[in-house]
Amino acid sequence: MGLIDIFITPLFWIIMGLLYALIIYSARYWAKDLGLKMNWWKWLLSGLWFILLILTLAGGMTLIGENEVRGGLYFLGFFLIISLILGVVLWRILSVNRKKTDR
Amino acid sequence: MSKKPAKKLSRRDFIKYSGLAGAAISLGGAAGAGYFNGKNKATHTGWGKDAYGENQFFNRKPFEAATPTYEKAGKVRRIGYLENIFKRNGELYRLMYPRDGSKPQWSLDQGIDDLPEPLRSYYRNHPGSLKEFKKAIERSRQQRKNWEKYKDQYLLADAWSAAHSSPLRGREAFPPEPDGPPEESDFKGINTKPYRLKSPQHGSRLIKKITHTFGATLVGIAPVKEAWVYQGYLRGVGKTRFDKPQHWKHAVVVAIPHEWESLYANPTYGTSYDAYSMLNFIAGKLEVFLKHIGYAARSHVPPTDYDIAMPPLAIDAGLGEQGRNGILITPELGANTRLAAVTTNMPLQDDQPIDIGVKEFCRKCKICAEECPSGAISFAEKPPAPVRGYLRWEINQDKCFTIWNTVATSHPRGCRICLAICPYSRKNNWIHRLAKEIDPYDPTGAFSSAMLAMQKGFFSYPGGEAYLPPPDGNNAVYQDPPDWLKMEEWFEL
Numbered sequence: 158m159g160l161i162d163i164f165i166t167p168l169f170w171i172i173m174g175l176l177y178a179l180i181i182y183s184a185r186y187w188a189k190d191l192g193l194k195m196n197w198w199k200w201l202l203s204g205l206w207f208i209l210l211i212l213t214l215a216g217g218m219t220l221i222g223e224n225e226v227r228g229g230l231y232f233l234g235f236f237l238i239i240s241l242i243l244g245v246v247l248w249r250i251l252s253v254n255r256k257k258t259d260r
Numbered sequence: 261m262s263k264k265p266a267k268k269l270s271r272r273d274f275i276k277y278s279g280l281a282g283a284a285i286s287l288g289g290a291a292g293a294g295y296f297n298g299k300n301k302a303t304h305t306g307w308g309k310d311a312y313g314e315n316q317f318f319n320r321k322p323f324e325a326a327t328p329t330y331e332k333a334g335k336v337r338r339i340g341y342l343e344n345i346f347k348r349n350g351e352l353y354r355l356m357y358p359r360d361g362s363k364p365q366w367s368l369d370q371g372i373d374d375l376p377e378p379l380r381s382y383y384r385n386h387p388g389s390l391k392e393f394k395k396a397i398e399r400s401r402q403q404r405k406n407w408e409k410y411k412d413q414y415l416l417a418d419a420w421s422a423a424h425s426s427p428l429r430g431r432e433a434f435p436p437e438p439d440g441p442p443e444e445s446d447f448k449g450i451n452t453k454p455y456r457l458k459s460p461q462h463g464s465r466l467i468k469k470i471t472h473t474f475g476a477t478l479v480g481i482a483p484v485k486e487a488w489v490y491q492g493y494l495r496g497v498g499k500t501r502f503d504k505p506q507h508w509k510h511a512v513v514v515a516i517p518h519e520w521e522s523l524y525a526n527p528t529y530g531t532s533y534d535a536y537s538m539l540n541f542i543a544g545k546l547e548v549f550l551k552h553i554g555y556a557a558r559s560h561v562p563p564t565d566y567d568i569a570m571p572p573l574a575i576d577a578g579l580g581e582q583g584r585n586g587i588l589i590t591p592e593l594g595a596n597t598r599l600a601a602v603t604t605n606m607p608l609q610d611d612q613p614i615d616i617g618v619k620e621f622c623r624k625c626k627i628c629a630e631e632c633p634s635g636a637i638s639f640a641e642k643p644p645a646p647v648r649g650y651l652r653w654e655i656n657q658d659k660c661f662t663i664w665n666t667v668a669t670s671h672p673r674g675c676r677i678c679l680a681i682c683p684y685s686r687k688n689n690w691i692h693r694l695a696k697e698i699d700p701y702d703p704t705g706a707f708s709s710a711m712l713a714m715q716k717g718f719f720s721y722p723g724g725e726a727y728l729p730p731p732d733g734n735n736a737v738y739q740d741p742p743d744w745l746k747m748e749e750w751f752e753l
Contacts, residue, residue: 173289176282183279186272207283214287215294219691220718222298224524224739229298231718 180207192256199251206247210240297689304520305592305688306477317478318591320578320614323700328575328613330582336649338486339569341493342382345657346564351379352393368394378492392658400665400672406729410668412753414528416745418670421531428537428563435544435559438496442505442567445496446556446603454554460609467512467608470549474542478515478590480577480611484508484603487649488569495567507556507605511568513577514542515588517596518679520687525741527633527667527675527727535598536562543600555606562600570599572650578611581618585628585637585678586655589618591696594684595628616700618684621708622653627715628678631738633727634663637678668729677727680738683715 217233342348355366438445486504522530543559550557560566580590629637636659664672686692722736
């Protein structure tokens with residue numbers, strides 16, 4: 158089995174699924190400990206931002222993998238900057254009425 | 261000294277930091293999955309990934325159009341055989357180098373008036389065409405001289421091309437040339453006691469399944485319109501004026517791609533013959549199959565054994581639309597689409613043409629025109645004039661052929677840059693698939709404009725003359741060749 162096969166085997170995606178479950182489970186604790194008052198649309202925005210980040214990395218690397226190195230790097234650069242800006246904006250939104258906590 | 265008690269990791273913190281680590285790992289996983297998806301050869305569409313083409317097909321149903329996307333404008337007329345560059349160049353070669361070794365009947369020093377009819381009339385109407393032919397011949401002489409210099413780099417590609425073209429040459433070529441008029445030749449050896457088909461729908465489904473087993477990536481069925489049949493030359497008969505044979509009721513149109521990695525390394529590493537030889541086998545086998553079950557059949561195969569123009573036939577068969585580069589663009593293969601057809605009298609159900617917005621995309625894109633080393637592809641916003649009664653962009657065949665004679669190959673065996681760099685000619689992986697699936701559903705064209713802006717802003721193209729040998733260019737290729745075509749990987753040079 159080559160390296161390529163690891164990323165297309167069902168086992169890889171099962172592990173990825175478990176990791177996402179863990180991320181979602183732990184996100185509640187992070188939000189609480191950071192004093193964020195979350196509601197459904199804030200969770201939705203946070204989820205969409207994370208998906209954007211994932212697609213940016215996957216998209217850029219896909220292009221690099223298919224021999225479009227310049228295209229891949231520009232794609233990564235462009236969308237990582239957008240992700241960063243949106244991340245800052247998202248943090249501002251989430252931080253409104255943020256409660257300072259001990260943790 | 262008093263020691264600080266070690267802080268215990270709480271269950272809560274354990275979950276939190278596991279989640280954080282999980283996020284980092286999953287981002288890494290996404291990057292890795294993306295990278296290997298991009299690299300994966302199985303994401304090259306239509307190249308033996310799946311014998312029956314399952315999971316490769318674009319859903320055409322929502323894009324079926326009542327009429328094909330070519331636009332009728334003016335009087336429709338059939339394509340004269342001399343309007344095909346290979347047919348007219350063939351005529352000129354036969355005059356210059358008679359097959360029986362007799363004295364040449366025409367040479368490059370002579371002019372249009374010294375040519376026999378109908379060549380004389382053709383070139384009187386297209387004087388630039390003969391000038392370009394002479395230029396191409398001069399370039400081909402230089403090309404042969406240059407080969408000594410370049411063969412250390414390109415011999416593997418040349419050998420690979422020669423291997424693919426070998427089954428197409430000589431008397432043993434398959435499928436055999438038609439012998440006699442279609443009313444005789446197409447019926448030779450047919451089963452005289454055919455079974456009754458349940459319905460034309462059954463016929464179409466059967467023929468498509470069979471053709472896929474022969475190796476076809478895409479199969480469509482179209483009615484044979486008289487307008488697409490060549491005029492002035494009929495295989496098996498020779499030079500003649502003829503009407504469309506009555507039994508050419510339907511055409512089974514087959515599309516396959518070139519091997520993808522060599523395609524991207526054009527013009528020097530690729531070949532047309534890989535797809536051509538496969539098409540000859542697929543169409544030839546289908547011809548035998550159809551005759552065996554009792555129906556007349558004639559295959560029309562590349563490079564030049566056609567009695568019908570392929571792109572409009574394939575448009576009618578719903579395989580795709582014609583692009584600015586004159587090539588059929590399909591949702592699955594992009595411009596990496598090579599065509600053959602088999603005409604038959606078998607009762608079949610025709611497919612519907614589709615409209616996925618190729619014409620509008622080509623209007624905006626122009627990458628093929630910018631990258632064409634010969635300048636043969638039009639930059640015009642819209643097709644400037646009708647071609648034989650249809651509005652479409654027309655490529656300058658003569659200029660295109662001159663470049664075949666210029667690039668660093670052993671002989672003129674094509675260029676194919678316009679196939680390779682077309683934004684539709686991308687892998688069947690998730691990112692390109694997503695773009696191809698979303699774009700046709702956007703009536704505003706905003707999505708394709710955004711994709712095009714990325715294509716032009718992020719991707720690099722060598723540009724026009726860079727594909728030519730020095731001093732005009734540097735033998736550039738669109739993408740690096742695969743290792744199996746690199747001489748330096750295997751030989752001591």
